[in-house]
Amino acid sequence: MNGFLEYVPGTSLMHRLNPIVKLLGAIVFAVACFFSSNLVFLACMLVLALAMAASCGMMKPTIGLMKAVFAFSLLLAIIQILFTPSGDALVVLPWGYIGTGSLIAALTTVVRLEAAAIPLFLTFYVTKVSDMTNAAVKVLHVPYKYAFTFSLTVHFIPVFLNDMKGIMESQTARGVEFDQVGIIKKIGLIMPLCVPLLVSSVRKTNSAAIAAEVRGFNLRTRASGFKQYPFAAFDVVALLAVVALLVVAIIL
Amino acid sequence: MTIEFRDVHASYNADIPILKGVSFTVEDGEFVAFVGTNGAGKSTTMRLVNGLLKPESGEVLVDGVPTTQLKTSELARRVGFLFQNPDNQICCNTVREELLFSFRALGALDAEAERRVDEIIAEFAFNPDDDPFLLNRGTRQLLALASTIVVAPPVIVLDEPTTGLDFRECVKVMDIIRHLHENGTTVIMVCHDMEVVADFAERVIVMSDGCVVDQGPTFEVLRNRHTLKAANLVPPQIVDISLGLNMMRPDLEGTLVATANTLNEMELAIATAVGKPEAASSVPTYAPTAPGAEDALVEGGAR
């Protein structure tokens, strides 16, 4: 059982990479995707991203993610097709035309978003959030407070999703129908849904803050972490590889 | 209104089956308790009763109609549901609004509803203008209970209504439930407190690992240590004590202290042994041994 963005234990190469390499690598990978508009290169990036997902056995969440990203990028793609005429005209519209160029541009958008998103999401599935923050504090000298805020935020996503589910069940049992259509009716759902969620989140954050406080949160420094995050040869290779990809993206 | 489960299989995701063929019937006006260890599938069963979860195979019939054919609001009108966490349903600024919201959710807000709400407020001795979020845990639970029963559903499902309450609040909640039951409401309750089960339920259904392993009148289920043990449960102390007394008979120079075939008889057994041993001779002489009764003294002593 694991939820959205929740760590899945494993021993694959991806799991064993240095957390910093994973995080930076994913970011550089995404940047590379946005630097290039070469469809062939982007397709290669997508294949590479999928290979990474397969190598750590994360195909199932990845496919779920791809569906979500596809829905979003399709929206962008449709706008692109309709409003950025380029290439040979295929269909004439009152305000312009749909051209071969528009279709390619739209396809590029879809592939680019998919390729850029996968490694970022993958990072969360193969890295413990605590490792990510600890490494950020140790290696990158990020102040612990900020690193912790980040990890807590990620940590709370499944918690709040779960709360949300409980609240929806409770209200459904009272007869509130969540499959309402129409804006006015949807607004009516704010009260039964958002008020309990808000109250429980405020309660939770409050008690989390107190719990952190009594455990000496303020005393924690960079030196407090026991675990070391040394770079192995493989980490360096991986980092160089993504940087190389970025260089290729810039050249192309 | 009857609730019937026919060989129900259910799960949250297809890989892990949770309920593995559950069948039972709750008759109109009954008070049934579900017991079982953590994760036995009691809450899942309750979710099926009011259609929050639909069966994968088999049927859940509410008043003869499968839950798959009923809309959320139609089901909500038939089956009231009290979850363990009252904070999930409290969403209004005052106690009165909260109670009125129950009617609004069902689309039944009218003058009659307002009258009902005032009645309930008086019955529960609430302050109508209190902020629900500032009430203490027990009162919030009572408010959640009140907003469930204010719309007078013919069936009420309670998932651990007394967990986390102190004894006094627990008795308060259970008294209200008993009162409802006496007025004809069908009550289905999940409860970990065996004493509460022994005191209130007419019938007990024991669940273990997604299956019903035993069901029957409360005293018969609770005195059967073999099935309870199989489900990893311990009977309430009153059963232990009276079964223990049953076992001690030979020590009392062969005098029969009492039988322990019903909860009332168990109480009598204790009273007789402790208070007035001379009454013991008036108790019938036949006393079948409860299954596994020999464990009662051992476990009771260890406690």
Ligand SMILES: Nc1ncnc2c1ncn2[C@@H]1O[C@H](COP(=O)(O)OP(=O)(O)OP(=O)(O)O)[C@@H](O)[C@H]1O
């Ligand atoms: N929303 C859910 N998604 C997936 N699995 C769940 C979900 N809710 C419960 N389960 C699983 O279903 C099984 C039965 O859970 P259920 O809540 O029905 O048990 P229960 O008898 O009510 O236990 P408890 O006494 O702890 O309340 C458990 O193994 C639990 O992990």
Ligand SMILES: [Mg+2]
């Ligand atoms: Mg439960």
